[in-house]
Amino acid sequence: GGGSWLDWSSFRGFSNLYYSGLSGLCSERDFKVECGGFSNRPVYSLKPVPDTSLLVTSGPPDTSLQVWQVSAEDSDVIKSVSTISTENGTGQTWAKIATISARAPWVLHGSRLNNIQITEVESRKNSASSTTPHSEELSGLAFLDANTLLLCCARGGLCLADVRQPQSPLEAASVPWAPCGERWCMGVGRGPQGSDSQPIACLSSRGRLTLTDIRKISESLASAKCKVPSPSSDAEFLCVSWAPALEGCLAVSGFDGTVHVYDAQSWDSSGGEAEPIFVHKGHAFGPGSSRNPPLVTVHMWHPQKPRTLLSAASDGSLHVWDWVQSCGKCG
Amino acid sequence: MPEIKVTPLGAGQDVGRSCILVSIAGKNVMLDCGMHMGYNDDRRFPDFSYITQNGRLTDFLDCVIISHFHLDHCGALPYFSEMVGYDGPIYMTHPTKAICPILLEDYRKITVDKKGETNFFTSQMIKDCMKKVVAVHLHQTVQVDEELEIKAYYAGHVLGAAMFQIKVGCESVVYTGDYNMTPDRHLGAAWIDKCRPDLLITESTYATTIRDSKRCRERDFLKKVHETVERGGKVLIPVFALGRAQELCILLETFWERMNLKAPIYFSTGLTEKANHYYKLFITWTNQKIRKTFVQRNMFEFKHIKAFDRAFADNPGPMVVFATPGMLHAGQSLQIFRKWAGNEKNMVIMPGYCVQGTVGHKILSGQRKLEMEGRQILEVKMQVEYMSFSAHADAKGIMQLIRQAEPRNVLLVHGEAKKMEFLKQKIEQEFHVSCYMPANGETTTIFTNPSIPVDISLGLLKRETAIGLAPDVKKPKLMHGTLIMKDNSFRLVSPEQALKELGLAEHQLRFTCRVHIQDPRKEHETVLRVYNHLKGVLKDYSVQHLPDGSITVESILIQATAHSEDQGTKVLLVSWTYQDEELGSYLTSLLKKGLPPSTA
Numbered sequence: 001g002g003g004s005w006l007d008w009s010s011f012r013g014f015s016n017l018y019y020s021g022l023s024g025l026c027s028e029r030d031f032k033v034e035c036g037g038f039s040n041r042p043v044y045s046l047k048p049v050p051d052t053s054l055l056v057t058s059g060p061p062d063t064s065l066q067v068w069q070v071s072a073e074d075s076d077v078i079k080s081v082s083t084i085s086t087e088n089g090t091g092q093t094w095a096k097i098a099t100i101s102a103r104a105p106w107v108l109h110g111s112r113l114n115n116i117q118i119t120e121v122e123s124r125k126n127s128a129s130s131t132t133p134h135s136e137e138l139s140g141l142a143f144l145d146a147n148t149l150l151l152c153c154a155r156g157g158l159c160l161a162d163v164r165q166p167q168s169p170l171e172a173a174s175v176p177w178a179p180c181g182e183r184w185c186m187g188v189g190r191g192p193q194g195s196d197s198q199p200i201a202c203l204s205s206r207g208r209l210t211l212t213d214i215r216k217i218s219e220s221l222a223s224a225k226c227k228v229p230s231p232s233s234d235a236e237f238l239c240v241s242w243a244p245a246l247e248g249c250l251a252v253s254g255f256d257g258t259v260h261v262y263d264a265q266s267w268d269s270s271g272g273e274a275e276p277i278f279v280h281k282g283h284a285f286g287p288g289s290s291r292n293p294p295l296v297t298v299h300m301w302h303p304q305k306p307r308t309l310l311s312a313a314s315d316g317s318l319h320v321w322d323w324v325q326s327c328g329k330c331g
Numbered sequence: 332m333p334e335i336k337v338t339p340l341g342a343g344q345d346v347g348r349s350c351i352l353v354s355i356a357g358k359n360v361m362l363d364c365g366m367h368m369g370y371n372d373d374r375r376f377p378d379f380s381y382i383t384q385n386g387r388l389t390d391f392l393d394c395v396i397i398s399h400f401h402l403d404h405c406g407a408l409p410y411f412s413e414m415v416g417y418d419g420p421i422y423m424t425h426p427t428k429a430i431c432p433i434l435l436e437d438y439r440k441i442t443v444d445k446k447g448e449t450n451f452f453t454s455q456m457i458k459d460c461m462k463k464v465v466a467v468h469l470h471q472t473v474q475v476d477e478e479l480e481i482k483a484y485y486a487g488h489v490l491g492a493a494m495f496q497i498k499v500g501c502e503s504v505v506y507t508g509d510y511n512m513t514p515d516r517h518l519g520a521a522w523i524d525k526c527r528p529d530l531l532i533t534e535s536t537y538a539t540t541i542r543d544s545k546r547c548r549e550r551d552f553l554k555k556v557h558e559t560v561e562r563g564g565k566v567l568i569p570v571f572a573l574g575r576a577q578e579l580c581i582l583l584e585t586f587w588e589r590m591n592l593k594a595p596i597y598f599s600t601g602l603t604e605k606a607n608h609y610y611k612l613f614i615t616w617t618n619q620k621i622r623k624t625f626v627q628r629n630m631f632e633f634k635h636i637k638a639f640d641r642a643f644a645d646n647p648g649p650m651v652v653f654a655t656p657g658m659l660h661a662g663q664s665l666q667i668f669r670k671w672a673g674n675e676k677n678m679v680i681m682p683g684y685c686v687q688g689t690v691g692h693k694i695l696s697g698q699r700k701l702e703m704e705g706r707q708i709l710e711v712k713m714q715v716e717y718m719s720f721s722a723h724a725d726a727k728g729i730m731q732l733i734r735q736a737e738p739r740n741v742l743l744v745h746g747e748a749k750k751m752e753f754l755k756q757k758i759e760q761e762f763h764v765s766c767y768m769p770a771n772g773e774t775t776t777i778f779t780n781p782s783i784p785v786d787i788s789l790g791l792l793k794r795e796t797a798i799g800l801a802p803d804v805k806k807p808k809l810m811h812g813t814l815i816m817k818d819n820s821f822r823l824v825s826p827e828q829a830l831k832e833l834g835l836a837e838h839q840l841r842f843t844c845r846v847h848i849q850d851p852r853k854e855h856e857t858v859l860r861v862y863n864h865l866k867g868v869l870k871d872y873s874v875q876h877l878p879d880g881s882i883t884v885e886s887i888l889i890q891a892t893a894h895s896e897d898q899g900t901k902v903l904l905v906s907w908t909y910q911d912e913e914l915g916s917y918l919t920s921l922l923k924k925g926l927p928p929s930t931a
Binding site for chain 1: 539540541542543719725726749750751752753756757760
């Protein structure tokens with residue numbers, strides 16, 4: 001009992017969905033598939049809908065979304081329930097998604113600033129749509145709370161929007177740290193309890209990391225450069241995320257077969273190279289890795305265990321790992 | 332449409348009392364005859380009344396096959412053969428035949444003597460049952476009767492476990508029993524050839540599990556045992572006498588030796604001694620490494636592991652005890668568990684699958700207060716650990732076996748109903764075959780496409796090879812002949828031979844066509860013109876001018892006559908047989924185009 005959801009924000013190339021109930025990491029050392037499903041299109045993004053037994057996925061060839069039901073009671077198959085269709089925009093072929101259960105179970109989706117929508121998952125009714133004319137490509141989107149959205153443009157801009165004011169145009173706040181030519185993605189962290197602040201980390205395809213806060217997204221608070229061998233060729237897999245139970249720590253992946261963990265508490269605005277406190281190299285040593293070095297496609301932190309992460313790579317491997325902190329920092 | 336029918340009487344969407352009825356080409360085979368370890372009433376045996384309500388089962392079954400000695404596969408055998416009634420052959424491998432009666436007798440003792448049950452099979456029944464057993468070797472084709480044959484394949488899992496192929500004519504079914512696709516310390520891995528059965532019946536105990544590295548698992552196990560023993564605790568490992576016990580013994584023995592540990596390790600007696608005796612006897616059934624090193628050192632002679640006595644359980648200090656049975660459902664392991672459960676320094680490690688209803692299953696599900704006999708509540712303070720050393724194939728292993736055998740259909744048994752649907756769909760998607768998972772009592776029908784062998788006559792064969800290109804093994808060759816079905820035999824012969832054999836006269840189909848040509852000269856001059864024309868055009872064909880005034884092109888006949896009413900018109904009669912249709916039509920259209928002007 002007591003499984004926790006795995007939330008794969010990008011699961012490229014696999015048309016099987018797996019949900020593993022990892023109730024703490026037991027020494028059993030076996031992965032038990034709680035339920036699984038079959039999709040006839042690649043699953044690039046997968047998000048559970050809170051307070052429901054539904055999942056939403058998206059992937060090429062278009063920006064429509066697939067809604068699934070996890071029955072778990074009488075069967076171990078994730079069943080396809082419905083499709084949320086959208087007008088196929090030009091260019092980008094798949095939608096980024098975020099979910100929340102506030103006034104109703106909602107999914108926020110879109111591939112460009114001008115095709116963002118909020119749809120009620122169960123009824124498939126449209127709740128809000130963006131009215132901006134800008135067709136900036138998006139690399140990520142998130143619900144900060146039931147009313148506030150944060151959008152990240154692939155070119156590097158961040159954008160806040162209020163659901164209660166759908167008429168105000170969405171304009172990407174131009175940010176000083178985003179020169180042209182690099183592709184950016186974001187990771188939103190949990191702020192200290194009771195405060196308004198939430199840290200945001202922005203990662204570029206050249207390995208630049210910039211930290212800011214939702215209270216003033218145009219101002220860079222700190223920045224650093226990751227130790228990456230070369231700029232990411234396929235910036236689709238860039239992934240940065242804050243540790244939910246380890247203050248100031250974030251993880252970065254998408255450049256090669258490794259996952260880097262950094263302690264950002266000591267960073268300043270100099271933008272110098274930062275030393276990771278841990279590098280997970282396991283994926284680079286899988287079978288066949290010498291011929292075809294795998295690329296880590298996504299990672300996420302365990303919601304409760306402070307130093308436990310999960311990562312997946314292009315060779316189909318799935319790792320659950322943690323590290324021992326040698327120097328006594330980071331709790 | 333020929334069909335294969337499968338009905339599980341046990342292990343349909345369930346684990347326990349494996350018993351599957353297969354009906355193939357008029358033969359009825361029972362696969363396994365097990366007992367359900369989770370029940371104490373008549374739900375523990377399969378319901379044989381499904382086969383027949385009255386009359387002895389011998390008339391309805393051609394044979395019974397037992398895959399291995401685990402009680403959930405053979406536990407109901409004496410009840411079935413002696414109490415319900417069956418006198419036909421029972422097939423199993425040699426180790427299974429040797430070990431089965433020991434386990435059955437052991438179980439009988441616990442049930443009757445210790446639990447006081449009546450209406451259970453007796454020792455004599457076990458002996459009488461085993462007299463009906465025919466032992467088989469691996470890969471040996473055994474003729475059950477003129478049409479039914481069976482063959483055993485190595486299954487790993489436990490000593491003597493086999494997968495069986497059942498074949499009638501060209502229809503076949505493979506039943507896996509329980510198997511393991513990864514070799515372990517004392518057994519090899521299951522293997523089957525690309526036998527392409529119509530149906531593969533496979534176990535799916537771990538349908539949704541994907542195993543991590545064995546080395547890490549072993550390291551975790553040893554770490555736990557070591558930690559417990561170091562702090563003075565006692566470790567109980569419930570095992571079946573034969574199976575994982577030997578594996579873990581080898582593992583612990585090696586570890587104790589390497590780390591120079593002194594804490595005693597015990598193995599509950601009786602069954603164990605006999606068990607090791609059998610492992611030494613059936614050494615060819617173990618893995619490569621054991622067989623190779625057998626001469627220097629027998630892997631089953633343990634230095635650090637000693638026989639257990641009931642009194643030792645009360646001894647102070649650390650110890651490790653292997654005790655039977657494996658799911659803590661009865662006997663010595665349960666006794667020891669009750670003694671040690673109250674101390675949190677102690678640990679119980681469940682090394683395998685536990686059937687629902689057993690104490691093992693309950694404590695693994697998290698229950699810490701158990702109701703024992705006489706309404707006594709047992710509080711479990713000792714640590715409960717699960718280390719899956721169970722030798723069943725995991726999800727990847729099942730897919731691997733299907734890939735090896737290439738069946739046309741798959742049927743899943745011996746799994747949990749709620750955990751089979753995903754595997755079923757995965758198999759259908761990946762191999763494009765139908766996959767079934769019937770419940771107990773539910774019949775699945777699989778339609779087969781049997782190939783019918785036909786004898787071809789030598790004459791026809793020679794004729795066909797003379798015409799065409801060299802035969803290609805992969806491409807079907809189209810040929811014409813006559814199929815004669817007589818006295819259950821099929822023969823393909825040439826039409827002429829068929830006619831001769833049947834005493835029929837051959838009818839010839841002849842086409843005749845009249846072509847009008849304008850030519851005022853005499854008939855024989857027209858004929859000469861036609862002959863020269865055809866000779867010039869049809870260079871590849873034999874064109875002849877016969878003395879009687881007719882022309883032949885191959886076997887086509889052309890004659891010229893004058894038109895009855897118009898002397899200036901000549902009528903060419905073109906006549907050909909059915910076989911020359913193509914050339915005949917071509918000739919006709921050629922002639923209809925007219926003759927070239929004559930030069931003479």
